Amino acid sequence: MSDLPAGITRERGLYLLRQMLRIRQFEGRCAEAYGAGHIRGFLHLYDGEEAVAVGVMQVLEAGDAILSTYREHGHAIARGIAMGPLMAEMYGKRTGCSGGRGGSMHIFDAGTRFYGGNAIVGGGLPLAVGFALASKMQGRQDVAACFFGEGAAAEGEFHESMNLAALWKLPVLFLCENNLYAMGTALARSESQTDIHAKAAAYGVRSVVVDGMDVFAVESATREAAAHARAGQGPSLLELRTYRFRAHSMFDAQLYRDKAEIEDWQTRGPIITLTTRLKAAGLMTEDDFQRLLHETDAEVQAAVEFAEHSEWEPVEDLTRHVYAEVARP
């Protein structure tokens, strides 16, 4: 187990661990609520990948735009969307952060510039290019941070977007969460070139491989990419190598991978390794850890109660929001 980076304080270490635990605990309750029938549709959990969301979000500023995927609860929590409206969205309640219209796969929040929650693989990449174009044309420093899985690299939109962002030197952070499986298809079964970063590099996109299980490594790589983008130097792609501990969705029997492989990756999990490192460095005790677990569990419990006590949107409102209800600025 590697040492902590220099200068990491107890406060900083506990903060990052807390953020990852918030995600893990939130999703644990989501899985329970799914089993109980409170959450329906597709539910894609993020267990194992928390270091990516938390590491990236340490760097992003309030004005930056975030484009995410259907596996986005972690991104949303780390970005600062309140857990109550997030859980209410899972339940489909009107108090949800998307008004209940989106559900698990479609988290939106204007206040944190969180633009979904896109359930078409690769669908968010062109949007990120557009946000970055707007930012550049308006002379702003904002970047567009776009999460996607390695499966998206097989989509034409990945390649079109790499080219366009590099061609126009746009401030995009392409954040590829490479968890090795596109649903049930292993990378090597679908790609002739399995190094995603090499594909981006071919378009002239600054491209880096990052240990996606190490929150410090993710934060550091994101910081460099964001500085590059804000300096007008163009896009970066971070290939964040990570692993999903749970099934693709709640319908997945996981016939495509060995239990031993999952267990091996679990020993490298972002929460367990940070816990071990903080304890080894004398920055955290077991009591500290138990307190974090207790506090994050209480936060999730409050979110569940908020969701359960929230009202449904009346059916009379069914056709609202198909078109805008406010005039254009």
Place this chain on the structure above:
Amino acid sequence: MTAATSMRITYREAVKQAIREALASDPRVFLMGEDVGKYGGCFAVSKGLLAEFGEERIRDAPLSESAFVGAGIGAALGGMKPIVEVMTVNFSLLAIDQIVNNAATLCHMSGGQFPVPVVIRMATGAGRQLAAQHSHSLECWYAHVPGLRVVAPATIDDARGMLRPALASPDPVIIFEPISLYNMEGELTEAASSASLAGARVHRPGRDVSMVTYGASLWRCVTAAEELAASGIEAEIIDLRSLRPLDDTTILESVRRTRRAVIVDEGWRTGGLSAEIAMRIVEQGFYDLDAPIARVCTEEVPIPYPKHLEDAALPSPARIVTAVRRMISDAQ
């Protein structure tokens, strides 16, 4: 708008004037698409705009329809007012995911937080011997989708006037420009300055039959109506202008007066706009009809290359006249 009354210009020039006015009046507006800059536009619509407004705002895009249409959606969400030009509807099929899955859904899925104020222009239609892959009329595919607004300017005034309300709309607007009309000349009138985004218009009043149409077929109906007038049949022509939403009120008012309807659509008949319009007339005006509704659509073939076969496939004034005469003689 500063257009002089009754200036004679082409449809192409009308569209260009509209784009130029938008660019000049709002720094958030920019034009993006294939060959819009250096080349001057595939149909010469944007010729000269690069020199006038520069590379940032007249933005040549690579042949990546999905990426640059998606980028237009993203830029609109980011506070710009993009006019995205997809060269033709045929190529828009490479961007239909972005249009249907993103532009049309984000406002709704976000509970109204994120309307998508993007304008997407594309040329449409046949008539230039461009064969099957360059001659589609797929307006109905987009008109099918809640969340989109779809318009089809057929006149000089609408070509000049509809971009402004499109850019003012908080919703995604798709503008279909018929390829065969770019060279058409006509009068630009004061009406262009107050053009609305929605609502059909009575292009020609008449008492005997309602021709319901849009786009390039408007002018096929005009020719047919003139021929019918020579034998005493007065056709009323409804120019739909907006394909989503459809203006049921104007259609039904006309049909109630004439008691006959023929729908002329360059799209295919099966599952098309003509079917939708006919059904709305049936639902709301069945007892006002004196004759079954007729449809003149493109024959159900991919558009062929030879001129005589292409002409035979498309709605023609002759086919419209025949349909109307049959409708009227059957009733007598």
